[in-house]
Amino acid sequence: MPHTAFTPPLIGRAEELAHLADVLARARSADPRAVLLSGDAGVGKTRLLDETAGLAGQSGMAVLTGHCVDLGDVGLPYLPFTEILGQVAADERFMEVRAAHPVVERLLGGGAEPGGDPGGRLRLFEGVAGLLAGAADVMPLLLVLEDLHWADQSSRDLLRFLLSRGVLQPAAGGPGRRLAVIASYRSDDLHRRHPLRPVLAELVRLPAVERLQLRPLADAEVTRLVCALEERPLPEATVRGIVERAEGNAFYAQELLAAGAEAGGLPSGLADVLLIRFEQLPQTAQQVVRTAAVAGRRVEHDLLRAAVGLPEEELESALREAVGRQLLVAGGQGTYAFRHALAREAVYADLLPGERARLHGTFARLLGERGGTAEYAAERAHHYRESHDLPQALAASLAAAGHARSVGAPAEELRHLEAVLDLWSVVPADRRPTxxxxxxxxxxxxxxxxxxxxxxxxxxxxxxxxxxxGIGADADSELAARVRYTLAGNLLGVDSLAAAFRHSSEALELIPAEPPTRTWLWAAATHVLAARQVGENEAALRVARQALRAAQELGVFDAEADLLISLTGLQGGSRRTPEGRERLREARELARRAGNAPVEMRGLFQIAIGCFESGDLPECLPWLAEGLERARRAGLLSSPYPLEMRYLRLLVLYTLGRWDECAGTAEADAAALPASGGFTAGPALYVALARGETTAEERARALLAGPFDWLATMVAGIVLTDAAALRGDAGAAVERLRSTVAALSDEGGRRPDVSVRLAALALTAVADRAAALRRSGDGAADRWVETASELVELARDAAGHSTAGPPQGPEGQAWLARAEAEWVRAVSGPDTGAWEKAVAAFDFGDVYEQARCRLGLAEALTVAGRRAEAAEAARAVRETAERLGAAPLRERVDALVRHGRLGDRSAERDASVLTPREREVLRLLALGHSNRRIGEELFISGKTASVHVSNILAKLGAASRTEAVAVAHREGLLTDPPSAPG
Known part of the structure; x- marks a missing residue:
């Protein structure tokens, strides 16, 4: 047996270890940090983590470690965090913290409510974050996550939440957490479409998260490592051969060294090396290691003993051999793990197909004998599938899907159900679940x-x-109708409106209206929604009234509620009225009584959007909070109406000027629901653009990638149109407006309501361009005036000032008022009356847009010579810009103040504040002349020049000659720049 040390020395990682030690020190000082540690398989990530964990322990930090495992196409939800929470539960120091966060008990198998709690995903995330934060309050904490490339989606989502919102941010008004997070992953496993890639790209943008790449060791460092691993001197040729073959990989070097002494020749590949070491074990130890390889990276002692079928003494002897050869490592809580995943993969790949299938079957049976508990269902499904026991794999996958749903992991539930569907056709009918x-x-x-x-x-x-x-020609008509109206509802969710209307019509035709049935009721309710979306309002109204009577006769309260909500929307904007919202509250109560969460959430959303459309923004927020809480309890936070509520909540916060709250809420929403796109990104992007963040446009364009998404297209259109206007690119603004309106218009050519906002934004750039050309006498200004007239007609039409539909509420009318003011500016110049109307229109609560309109008013007042009023308006704009952190708006108002001479003093004076002689003195003062030199230039005495300088300083309120020149330049009293430095 080679006499290698069990723990190899850490060589060539001094810089990385020092950096991680600094991260630990900062964490102990309440400056939490996270490090994403990457490197190729075998490069030394685990060894570096072990050393870092040792340093953390020596410094008084608690170390919690979670491992991800490879279970093929399906994952075990939250596995690394379950392992970490188990360590917290076993540590008496954290007893009180654990008791304060009972929601995490569901991951430990002991806290699930009767029937499960599918709505607790966000609450679970917050509970885990609270638990870790509380543990960090007890003592400094190092959280280690190994092999993140194997993490299931739920674990990735939870990690995203923890780093972006949960544990790296200080509590309100308090110090930072005493916590560090280090997560490792194989960089060579991250192919182009690996699901971890977008997560990493998002996390590294966070200020407290950094990436640390482990490079291959230099040849000299590998040489030092090889020599340190062997007590006796090694031949130079042997060392050189190992260094050449290892290619900087520490694990390769160790395996080559360990296999070389007794192998009779070095293998050409790592797998061969690993198997040579494996084959040097006694037969019994080989059997144990083979069995452990089938279990996975880690296996419990009791489970391994039952699977291998050896007496305890023989098993312990075999394990001692495997540990001595450094193939296995003894872990806590009676477990054994492969020292490196590559070792396990090599042994597993060397198994014969029949042997592999038999051992998988053994583990599946043993896990089943533990009572068939749901938390083992994913593992059982994996083992049954690999053992080719497809009926049992089918049953276990169904159980795993149920478990995933119970812990709030819909992505894992979907993958397990898709596995069920794959198995369904190959499992005989008499062997399927009954x-x-x-x-x-x-x-x-x-x-x-x-x-x-x-x-x-x-x-x-x-x-x-x-x-x-999958529905045959002889299928039950009720089922056929149900599938069709379900498809119609899903198509509405992706804005495929014509197809949704077609399928809902087919569903309605499949079953008779008399006598009415529940299936017909829901088919009718879906058809009403689809018909309204394609403009078939009369048909929608007729079917809705017929179905409402049937629902009341049958006592189907949730269908009655859904139809009442639709009828409220069909009646000309009545949700904007108190009477309409009262009707919606009645519908919501019916849905609540029936226990139908989706319909109840629809009612709550309609009440909230009605408040928004009527201009009652503060009243909107409590309804949204109630709707999202209902969605959380029902496990439907990612479904359409809760997503709409999230967007509306962010929009209200943005509109009210609560921008920091908007950005923080959006960050939390995106961490909990990473696939929500524009629903959680939209208003936060409006904030980013208004604050001048350079990434806003790039992030908006990213929303347009992938399949068409109506809301993401709208958000991107608003941001990119406004961005083009802010940089003065009228052509790009108009082009983006037109492409966005075309993409959002329905199949009948009906333009979206947001057209009025897009038109107003584009008109800003068009008016700027027309005004500039008009001042220079360029005839091209007429073309931009024509474009402005086209855009204002679009705004009028979208706002409801035509036969296209009912007028929009206060928001739409405010955007129309701004569009009208910009149009007048493009045609004839700024008009105070038009801008006063726009400022008043945004008084319903839109802080930022009212400030932008007030800036337009200040410009119009300046042109009209009403400079005192202009200065007052400019001051109000600047105060709002400062409060919001809207740097571009602040720069624009400052420019207007400078060029329009609207400063605090210049509002009460004009160019006549200085006498002609004082102006001459000021001009020479700007050239840096002394009083004597000024006197010589103007043929006056130096004393007289001094008196003029003193008068200039007093009139300009300046304390020095330099400040006087600066004030004069700022207020336009010096028309030409000085020709020499002052």
């Missing part, structure tokens, strides 16, 4: 619901289409 009503179509519909809950609307559509394709 649950009532369980068939391929209903399973596909359930998978589509999971996709919708996970925020993947397009996947939900694809699955429902698959369900439709």
């Amino acid at each position: 649950d009532a009503g369980l068939d391929r179509v209903t399973l596909t519909l359930r998978a589509s619901a999971a996709a919708a809950h996970a925020g993947d609307g397009h996947r939900a559509v694809a699955l429902t289409r698959a369900a439709l394709a």
Whole structure:
């Protein structure tokens, strides 16, 4: 046996270790940090983490470690965090902290409420964050996550939440957390479409998160490592051969050294090296290691003993051999792990197919004997699938899907259900689960619901289409109708309106209206929604009234509620009125009584949007909070109406000028729901653009990638149109406006309501361009005036000042007032009356847009010679810009103050404040002349020149000659720049 040290020395990582030690020190000083440690397999990430953990322990920090494991295409939800929480639970120092956050007990298998709590995903995330924060209050904490490239989606989402919102930020008004997070992953495993890639790209943008890449060791460092691993001197040729083959990889070097002494020749590849070491074990130890390889990277002692079937003494002897050869490492809580994942992969790949299948079957049976608990379902499904016991794999995958749903992991639920669907056709009918009503179509519909809950609307559509394709010609008409109206509802969610209307019409035709049934009621309710979206309002109203009577006769309260909500929307903007919102509250109560969360959330959203459209913004927020709480309890936070509520909540915060709260809420929403796109990014992007953040445009363009998304297209259109206007690119602003309106218009050519806002934004740039050309006498100004007239007509039409539909509420009318003011500016110059109307129109609560309109008013007042009023308006704009942190707006108002001479003193004076002689003195003063030199130039005495200088300083309120020159330049009293430095 080679006499290598069990723990290899750390060589060539002094710089990285010093950096991580600094991270630990900062964490102990309440400056929390996170490090994403990357490197190729075997480069030394685990060894560096072990050393760092040792330093943390020596300095009085608690070290919590979680491992991710490879379970193929399906994951075990929250596995690394379950391991970490288990360590917290086993530590008496954290007993009180654990008791204060009972929600995390669901991950430990002991705290789930009866029937599960599918709505607790966000609450679970907050609970884990609170638990770790509380633990860090007890003592400094180092959180280690290994092999992040194998993490399941729920673990990735939770890590994103913790780093962006949960544990790196200080509590309100308090110090930072005493916590450091280090997460490792294999960089060579991250292919182009690896799901960890976008997570890493997002995390490294956070100020407290950094990436640390482990480079391969230099040849000299590998040489030092090899020589340190062997007690006896090694031949130079042997060392040189190992260094050449290791290519800077510490693990390769160790394996080559360990295998070389007794192998009779070095293998050409790492897998061969690993297997040579493995084959040097006694047969019993080989059997144990093979069995452990099938279990995965880590295996419990009791489970391994049952699987291998050896007496305890033989098992312990075999394990001692495997540990001595450094293939396995003894861990805490009676577990064994492969020292490196590559070792496990090599041993596993060397198993014969029959041997591999048999061992997988053994582990599946043993896990099943533990009572078939849901938390083992994913592992059982994996082992049954690999053992080719497809009926059992099917049953276990169904159980795993149920477990994923119970812990709020819709993405994992979807993957398990898709595995079920893959197995369904290959498992004989008599071996499938016998649950009532369980068939391929209903399973596909359930998978589509999971996709919708996970925020993947397009996947939900694809699955429902698959369900439709699976319905035969002789299928039950009720089921056929249900599939079609479900497909119609999913299509509405991805804004495929014409197709939704077609499928809802087909659903309605499949079943008779008399006598009415529940299926017909819901088909009718979906058809009403689809018909309204394509402009078939009369048909929608007729079907809604008919279905409402049927729902009341049958006592189907949730269908009655859904139809009442639709009827309120069909009646000319009545949700904007107190009477309309009272009707919506009645509908919401019916849905609550029926226990139908989606309909109840629809009612709550309609009440909230009605408040917004009527200009009652503060009243909007409590309804949104209630709706999101209902969604949380129902496990529907990623479904359409809660996403709409999130966007509306952010929009209200943005509109009211609560920008920091808007940005922080958006960050938390995006961390909890990473696939929510424009719903959680939109208003935060408006804030970023208004504050002059350079990444705002890039982030807006990213929303346009992938399948068409109506809201993401709208958000990107607003940001990119406004950005073009802010930089004065009229052509780009108009082009973006037109492309966005075209993309958002429905199949009938009906333009979206947001057209009025887009037109007003583009008109800003057009008016700027027309005014500049008009001042220079360029005839091209006429072309831009024509464009302005075209855009204002678009705004008038969208705001409802035509036959296209009912007028918009206060927001739409305010944007129209701004569009009108910009149009007048483009045609004939700024008009105070038009801008006064725009300022008054935004008085419903839009702080930023009212300030922008007030800036336009200040410009118009300046042109009209009403400089005192202009100065007052400019001061109000600057105060708002300062409060919001809107740097571009502050720069524009400052420029107007300078060029229009609207400063505190210049508002009461004009160019006549200085006499002609004082102006001559000021001109020479700007050239840096002394009083004597000024006297010589003007043929006056130096004393007289001094008196003039003193008068100038007094009139300009300046304390020095230099300040007087600066004030004069700022207020336009010096028309030409000085020709020499002052």
